[in-house]
Amino acid sequence: MRPGAVAVAANWFQDKLQGDVFYAVKANPSAWVIQTLWDNGIRSFDVASIPEIELVRSVAPEARLAFMHPVKSRAAITRAYFDHGVRTFSLDTHEELAKILDATGGAKDLNLIVRMAVSSDGAAYSLSGKFGISVDQAPALLLAARRATQDLMGVSFHVGSQCMRPSAFQGAMSQTSRALVRAGVLADVVDVGGGFPSIYPGMHPPELQDYIDAIHRGFNEMMVHETTELWAEPGRALVAEASSILAKVELRKGDALYLNDGSYGGLFDATHSKWPFPVKLVRDGEASSELKPYRFYGPTCDSIDHMPGPFWLPADVQEGDYIEIGMLGAYGVALSTGFNGFGDHEQCIVGDAPMASMYGLAPRAIPLPRLQQEEDRKVVRLSRVKGGKRKRRK
Ligand SMILES: Cc1ncc(COP(=O)(O)O)c(C=O)c1O
Secondary structure, eight states, X not given: OOHHHHHHHHHHHHHHOSSEEEEEGGGOOOHHHHHHHHHTTOOEEEEOSHHHHHHHHHHOTTOEEEEOOSSOXXXXXXXXXXXXXXXXXXXXXXXXXXXXXXXXXXXXXXXXXXXXXXXXXXXXXOOTTTSOBOTTTHHHHHHHHHHHOSXXXXXXXXXXXXXXXXXXXXXXXXXXXXXXXXXXOOOSEEEOOXXXXXXXXXXXXXXXXXXXXXXXXXXXXXXXXXXXXXXXXXXXXXXXXXXXXXEEEEEEETXXXXXXXXXXXXXXXXXXXXXXXXXXXXXXXXXXXXXXXXXXXXXXXXXXXXXEEEEEEETTOOTTOEEEEOOOTTTTGXXXXXXXXXXXXXXXXXXXXXXXOSSXXXXXXXXXXXXXXXXXXXXXXXXXXTTSOOOOOO
16 A cells, blocks of 8 residues: 555645546545545545445545436435435436435435536546436436536536546537537536546556646636536546555466466456556565566466466566565455455555656655554554454554
8 A cells, every 4th residue: 555656646636637636436445545535635535335435434524425326226315415415416317317306305405417428439448338428318417407406517427447548538528518508508517527547558648737738628618607616536547556466476387377366356457458567576585687478367266367467577486476566556456356265465555656657656755644654553444354354464
């Protein structure tokens, strides 16, 4: 865990974006992440479920929460509104709008955010297939949302995760603007979602500043009023650099390394998207200077638990070695399971540099924020591992 990397990213976004930063909790729902963000000025969180709401509330009771899942259960809406003070809800259908109004007892103080479907070209993960209303169908819903609330009515979209093209944001904003003009309504909020990229081998995106510039240009070109708020919901870019996994080599078979972590653990993307995350041998003694390409297998019995890589490591990797796999702070820990009895782990806080950085951190070490040294117990409490056991940090 590198809380220093979270702090740097949080400060960068708040510095550069002329708007509000909502952290997309799904990217890494660890209490130390929420705490570090809060301590570094992030006050707003994009949540998608009651457990995410409870997590944020337990760490930062005063946080502003936006329930940005466009399909919610009635029970979740009711609990979010009445028990947790959530006022911001997203929707992409008339049915969801009716559900939100009904489940909040016809509340008039809602912030209703209409999720638009926009192009995901240039993103590693499309997020437009499942959610979002098309520009053609949006005007009637925008009008209905406008009439349903006396508070904020807004628009949101998601250009896709790990978006490699800054212009995608500007394009999405102009599509959204068209729908607003056709509906004849002005939005109080323009929420550009997530999608801000990180660096992975073979994926070197443009500078993050280019994304911010594109968003500011897009916002200036939109038909909005003077007080319209600009929001963004970065997940990946805030936390990708903040975690590595240190996995142990249990066996070597030629160029295949059998590790104690895999696709059911923190390496989902290394399997399903074949991302060759950066790796480094961690060993006390000398290692060969010759590098070789390896593939990894995880610990479960499932043959899908395979990470093709290639992962370049010294030629003499052997049983008992440890391998640091970097850039796993986003959608790594968040996706890990206890399948087959594996997934047990210990957590520790480090102040070294991440293996790559959008913020110029690598190879510079980062100072540890105060909180993590002082509130160690909080980290222990939240490092609960599958099976109900608690792990003590050493
Ligand atoms: C509504 C919403 N906002 C923000 C995010 C965060 O996206 P990213 O991690 O690509 O920044 C997601 C990711 O799925 C999302 O669904």
